[in-house]
Amino acid sequence: MANISRWFLNLFLKSSCPLCQRPTGELVCPYCQKQIQACQLQNPAEFWQGDLPLFAWGNYQGTVKRSIGALKYEGQPELAQPLGTWLGKAWQQSPPIRGKLAIIPIPMHPEKQKQRGFNQAELLAESFCRLTGHKLRSTNLSRVKATTAQFSLSRQAREQNLQGAFQVTTSSQKLREPVLLLDDIYTTGATARSAKIALEAAGMPVVGIIALATTKKV
Ligand SMILES: [Zn+2]
Numbered sequence: 138m139a140n141i142s143r144w145f146l147n148l149f150l151k152s153s154c155p156l157c158q159r160p161t162g163e164l165v166c167p168y169c170q171k172q173i174q175a176c177q178l179q180n181p182a183e184f185w186q187g188d189l190p191l192f193a194w195g196n197y198q199g200t201v202k203r204s205i206g207a208l209k210y211e212g213q214p215e216l217a218q219p220l221g222t223w224l225g226k227a228w229q230q231s232p233p234i235r236g237k238l239a240i241i242p243i244p245m246h247p248e249k250q251k252q253r254g255f256n257q258a259e260l261l262a263e264s265f266c267r268l269t270g271h272k273l274r275s276t277n278l279s280r281v282k283a284t285t286a287q288f289s290l291s292r293q294a295r296e297q298n299l300q301g302a303f304q305v306t307t308s309s310q311k312l313r314e315p316v317l318l319l320d321d322i323y324t325t326g327a328t329a330r331s332a333k334i335a336l337e338a339a340g341m342p343v344v345g346i347i348a349l350a351t352t353k354k355v
Pocket residue numbers: 154155156157158159165166167168169170
């Protein structure tokens with residue numbers, strides 16, 4: 138009996154924060170939430186300009202970096218729920234463009250996704266769309282080329298590495314709305330530009346990309 142009671146206690150009262158293991162009633166404990174909020178950009182539309190405008194929730198550092206790592210590599214896909222919701226709130230507070238959008242998360246290569254079990258960009262996009270009401274169109278784009286890890290490459294090599302990496306799927310739904318790409322991290326934008334080229338060649342205009350975090354400095 139005592140064991141069963143303990144089991145129930147653990148189940149309902151002592152779930153622990155995936156980032157710091159402190160017991161918490163919420164998914165992410167208030168302490169880590171505060172640490173994450175500290176990485177938020179004052180103006181998420183700071184980089185909303187140029188050929189591929191960027192809207193980024195925060196800087197890729199500290200607890201945000203840690204959260205994305207836990208989400209992707211430590212089997213914590215549930216973290217996408219609060220993170221995607223915060224991204225959605227930031228968009229709702231200061232949307233750089235108005236109107237309905239089709240949200241297309243940057244797809245992973247099927248083999249890589251099979252290994253991980255999920256695509257974190259898609260999970261973030263689900264939470265983002267649930268809050269904002271924009272249409273999720275994950276199946277319109279696929280990644281057909283398994284690419285070398287980008288961080289090990291020069292800028293030029295990154296662009297080459299990604300050439301032809303994406304394809305619009307044959308079963309693509311016709312879109313009435315312009316496309317907003319969504320990814321977890323934005324670094325040089327090479328990945329997003331490659332996706333934009335594929336979509337626009339198929340007649341789907343891309344207005345920009347939204348990312349949870351960026352390495353770009355203000
Ligand atoms: Zn915590």
